[in-house]
Amino acid sequence: MNVFVLLYNSGTDKxxxxxxxxxxxxxxxxxxxxxxxxxxxxxxxxxxxPLPTVEKIDxxxxxxxxxxxxxxxxxVEKNFVPKTAEDRLLISPPQKNLxxxxxxxxxxxxxxxxxxxxxxxxxxxx
Numbered sequence: 001m002n003v004f005v006l007l008y009n010s011g012t013d014k015x016x017x018x019x020x021x022x023x024x025x026x027x028x029x030x031x032x033x034x035x036x037x038x039x040x041x042x043x044x045x046x047x048x049x050p051l052p053t054v055e056k057i058d059x060x061x062x063x064x065x066x067x068x069x070x071x072x073x074x075x076v077e078k079n080f081v082p083k084t085a086e087d088r089l090l091i092s093p094p095q096k097n098l099x100x101x102x103x104x105x106x107x108x109x110x111x112x113x114x115x116x117x118x119x120x121x122x123x124x125x126x
Contacts, residue, residue: 001059003075004037004043006052018044018052019071020089026071029090030062033078036091044093071090 007027019050029101031037037054045051064078066073074090080090 001087002056003032003059003062004034005019005053005057005062006037006041007055008050008052010053010055020093022086022089024074026069028062028066028071029074030059032074032075036078038077040091040093047093049093076111 003121008014008016008018017028021027029040031040031054034054034056041052041054062073063100065071080087080091082091
């Protein structure tokens with residue numbers, strides 16, 4: 001099954017995937033419908049966040065990617081209706097986003113992240 005994810009700098013060595021932070025967990029959003037992913041991009045842009053591109057990817061590749069990095073992934077199904085405030089984050093970005101320069105500040109200093117492994121995993125997504 002294919003899903004749509006939001007990628008920054010797609011196809012470059014600085015490629016990244018859009019995620020949200022929820023209760024101390026990093027969650028990668030997977031959209032069942034391209035229109036929903038595109039709408040989410042527009043909401044990010046309205047908040048002066050860098051505009052990601054919508055990319056179609058196999059759901060198993062995203063799940064494997066998330067497992068390796070200890071992230072969670074959530075699918076936003078077609079006609080999704082949020083039931084809680086947390087659910088709303090799946091269809092509308094939070095009011096406050098991390099600044100682009102702050103993306104690396106959340107990494108745990110005790111845990112060394114192998115940038116080459118991350119890069120290889122992202123390249124596998126394409």
